[in-house]
Amino acid sequence: MPPRTQAGIALTLANLLWATTYTVSALALSIGAGRLAALRFAIAGLAVLGFVLRAGLPKAKLLLQAAGLGVLGFSVAFGFQLLGIEYAGATLAALSIALEPLATALVARLVLRERLSRLMPIAFPLAVVGTWLLAGAPRPGHNTHFLGIFFLLLAAASYGFYNVLGKPLAHAIGEFRLTGIGTMAAAVTLLPWLLFGGPWPHIRPTDWVAIAYLGVGPTLLAYSLWFFAVRRAQISYAVFFLYVQPVAGAALGWLTLGQGLSLWQIAGGALILLGVYLGARDQAAGGEVAA
Numbered sequence: 001m002p003p004r005t006q007a008g009i010a011l012t013l014a015n016l017l018w019a020t021t022y023t024v025s026a027l028a029l030s031i032g033a034g035r036l037a038a039l040r041f042a043i044a045g046l047a048v049l050g051f052v053l054r055a056g057l058p059k060a061k062l063l064l065q066a067a068g069l070g071v072l073g074f075s076v077a078f079g080f081q082l083l084g085i086e087y088a089g090a091t092l093a094a095l096s097i098a099l100e101p102l103a104t105a106l107v108a109r110l111v112l113r114e115r116l117s118r119l120m121p122i123a124f125p126l127a128v129v130g131t132w133l134l135a136g137a138p139r140p141g142h143n144t145h146f147l148g149i150f151f152l153l154l155a156a157a158s159y160g161f162y163n164v165l166g167k168p169l170a171h172a173i174g175e176f177r178l179t180g181i182g183t184m185a186a187a188v189t190l191l192p193w194l195l196f197g198g199p200w201p202h203i204r205p206t207d208w209v210a211i212a213y214l215g216v217g218p219t220l221l222a223y224s225l226w227f228f229a230v231r232r233a234q235i236s237y238a239v240f241f242l243y244v245q246p247v248a249g250a251a252l253g254w255l256t257l258g259q260g261l262s263l264w265q266i267a268g269g270a271l272i273l274l275g276v277y278l279g280a281r282d283q284a285a286g287g288e289v290a291a
Contacts, residue, residue, distance in 0.1 A: 007238065010225040019249040023252050032193070032198075032201075037078055039194070044216065045183040058172070066169055069166055085148070103156040114236045117240075127276065133265060163226070163230075171231060240279035
């Protein structure tokens with residue numbers, strides 16, 4: 001199977017797993033967003049701990065780089081995202097998914113000198129507008145929204161650097177070890193949420209199932225699949241698959257939570273898929289980078 005085909009399958013699976021995050025998180029948000037994130041990354045780290053120890057820890061420099069990258073991509077980005085939600089609201093914050101692929105493509109161009117899609121001036125605006133429509137066409141309502149947008153931009157930049165800088169590290173130590181070390185480091189930095197986040201609420205068995213799924217599925221497996229893919233294809237090809245998330249997430253919300261979709265939202269989903277098709281098709285035509 002050609003490397004680009006392997007990458008495409010892995011990217012589709014990763015983004016379908018990420019799309020379930022919003023629906024599953026809603027089942028366990030009663031314990032608090034910070035505590036939920038800390039438990040999610042702790043479970044992901046514990047799930048892969050045995051594998052990392054058996055495979056052997058990488059050299060100190062690579063170990064520190066993998067841990068630092070995990071803190072950037074999980075803890076720091078998560079903190080900026082929470083601040084963005086606090087100041088801008090959850091609906092406007094949903095647009096951050098439109099910013100992450102663009103930030104990732106620009107960082108890939110800056111750091112790895114990857115070729116950008118020739119159709120980027122068309123594909124990205126289509127996907128961004130589609131995401132905006134799918135999110136309900138939110139608009140900033142007051143000055144604090146602009147502060148929230150600033151934090152969302154910082155979150156997108158953090159995710160962008162994580163997505164790109166992880167590629168050479170995945171080559172060096174493997175995508176599974178990279179994700180495992182990163183999640184364990186993130187869990188340590190998020191430990192204050194568990195210790196000082198206030199009284200613990202009652203956690204139902206269904207909450208634990210949701211938390212365990214978030215740790216293993218959208219975290220450990222999905223990020224490992226991402227790095228598996230970018231080892232075999234250009235990041236500027238992979239980024240367009242990130243726009244699968246809002247479409248799949250909206251469809252999942254409609255199927256499982258009974259959330260209705262307006263004609264404008266359906267049109268937004270169609271624009272996203274068109275942008276994904278144009279961008280990924282152009283990048284595929286430009287060649288691939290094998291592992």
